[in-house]
Amino acid sequence: MRIEVRLPDLGDEDDAVQGGVVAIWSAQPGDTLEAGDDLLEVTTDKAAFVVPCPVSGTLIEQCVSEGDRVSVGDLLGVLEAAG
Amino acid sequence: MIEFLRLCAACYNGVSGYERLPKRMIGIMEAQPQFPPWIRRAWPSGLTVREVKTLLGELHLHTVCQSAHCPNQSECWERRTATFMVLGNVCTRHCAFCAVNSGRPASPAAGEPERVAEASARLGLRHVVITCVTRDDLPDQGSGHIADCVAAVKQRLRHATVEVLVPDFRAETDAIRRVLASGPEIYAHNIETVERLTPKLRDRRFSYRGSLKSLEIAARFGSDCFIKSGFMLGCGERPEEVRRTLEDLRAAGCVAVTMGQYLQPTGRNHPVAAYLTPEQFQEYEQLARQVGFVFAVAGPFVRSSYRSEAIFEGQSRAQASRGASKTAGCGVYCHAD
Numbered sequence: 001m002r003i004e005v006r007l008p009d010l011g012d013e014d015d016a017v018q019g020g021v022v023a024i025w026s027a028q029p030g031d032t033l034e035a036g037d038d039l040l041e042v043t044t045d046k047a048a049f050v051v052p053c054p055v056s057g058t059l060i061e062q063c064v065s066e067g068d069r070v071s072v073g074d075l076l077g078v079l080e081a082a083g
Numbered sequence: 084m085i086e087f088l089r090l091c092a093a094c095y096n097g098v099s100g101y102e103r104l105p106k107r108m109i110g111i112m113e114a115q116p117q118f119p120p121w122i123r124r125a126w127p128s129g130l131t132v133r134e135v136k137t138l139l140g141e142l143h144l145h146t147v148c149q150s151a152h153c154p155n156q157s158e159c160w161e162r163r164t165a166t167f168m169v170l171g172n173v174c175t176r177h178c179a180f181c182a183v184n185s186g187r188p189a190s191p192a193a194g195e196p197e198r199v200a201e202a203s204a205r206l207g208l209r210h211v212v213i214t215c216v217t218r219d220d221l222p223d224q225g226s227g228h229i230a231d232c233v234a235a236v237k238q239r240l241r242h243a244t245v246e247v248l249v250p251d252f253r254a255e256t257d258a259i260r261r262v263l264a265s266g267p268e269i270y271a272h273n274i275e276t277v278e279r280l281t282p283k284l285r286d287r288r289f290s291y292r293g294s295l296k297s298l299e300i301a302a303r304f305g306s307d308c309f310i311k312s313g314f315m316l317g318c319g320e321r322p323e324e325v326r327r328t329l330e331d332l333r334a335a336g337c338v339a340v341t342m343g344q345y346l347q348p349t350g351r352n353h354p355v356a357a358y359l360t361p362e363q364f365q366e367y368e369q370l371a372r373q374v375g376f377v378f379a380v381a382g383p384f385v386r387s388s389y390r391s392e393a394i395f396e397g398q399s400r401a402q403a404s405r406g407a408s409k410t411a412g413c414g415v416y417c418h419a420d
Contacts, residue, residue: 009136045152
């Protein structure tokens with residue numbers, strides 16, 4: 001089953017200003033990942049945040065590139081869930 | 084290119100280097116700040132965060148977690164703790180390190196104390212932290228409203244402990260005693276930085292000595308309360324200034340202290356002068372205990388109220404460890420034993 005990975009809500013009051021910049025992808029298309037493995041790193045003004053892989057599976061596609069600005073809800077990548 | 088940016092980031096982290104860089108380069112770096120490896124958090128699933136955010140929205144409550152863009156927010160919310168910010172989200176003072184909006188605030192919201200109590204009950208909180216913006220516009224500086232919030236929480240949640248993190252109240256005894264009389268277990272006021280950097284980082288109406296005086300009054304009249312303070316590191320302070328600040332806070336009657344990395348909330352705030360390593364934080368934590376603090380926590384992501392309930396766990400564990408060897412940690416932030 002294909003799973004879309006979107007940038008989760010960090011909780012700020014204003015969704016529009018919330019988000020960050022994609023710093024680096026920790027996984028490449030074709031990589032097999034366990035749930036909780038690092039998927040990519042997003043930096044906000046205050047810190048770097050690692051977005052974990054939500055389910056075990058294979059990364060099919062990276063939908064954002066390093067340097068892209070991303071907001072809450074944006075599609076980051078697509079996974080093929082294991083099993 | 085990445086290496087070049089890292090080099091720039093090294094300059095960027097030093098204030099003087101930052102000023103010498105071309106504006107265009109500063110723009111690029113502000114778009115993509117570089118952080119040392121320990122300034123890194125997990126971006127959580129968002130499910131609990133969404134739930135807490137909905138609840139706060141429904142009850143028209145603000146949290147400092149949101150207003151300060153706190154990097155611990157999701158972790159705390161997942162643990163179902165939040166720091167309520169009462170008296171609105173507009174501050175009458177303007178500090179260079181802080182992301183809270185400043186301006187002319189609205190009148191205190193009627194029913195806010197009850198809504199804070201309601202949210203605390205619905206979140207199942209055992210330790211409730213209440214902070215506020217500075218309200219120089221109000222005759223009692225908001226002390227009555229804070230006291231009402233503490234009382235409402237105490238009435239609703241009889242077993243919860245309450246911590247207040249308040250402004251200096253211009254060191255006015257009446258305002259401080261009003262808050263103490265509502266019965267918080269912890270009374271905190273942050274000194275924020277060392278004496279030399281105070282004029283640079285805090286609004287001119289705050290002063291280092293004024294904060295100490297305010298804490299002294301709280302300690303004198305709140306003998307059954309933990310008096311706590313905290314300050315940021317990485318703003319350009321020197322080690323001997325950190326020691327001096329710890330000694331001054333202890334002399335003022337503080338028994339608890341927190342020290343955390345200053346992180347620039349937006350491009351408009353004061354730049355970070357240095358990222359201290361986790362080892363440097365550990366050394367300062369040791370130093371604080373040498374200076375005589377009962378509860379001292381320091382770390383890159385330590386914030387005034389971050390896991391502050393550990394003060395009570397630490398107490399019981401400290402007591403228990405006198406008779407037994409029960410020293411297993413409840414997390415890296417609790418070192419009272």
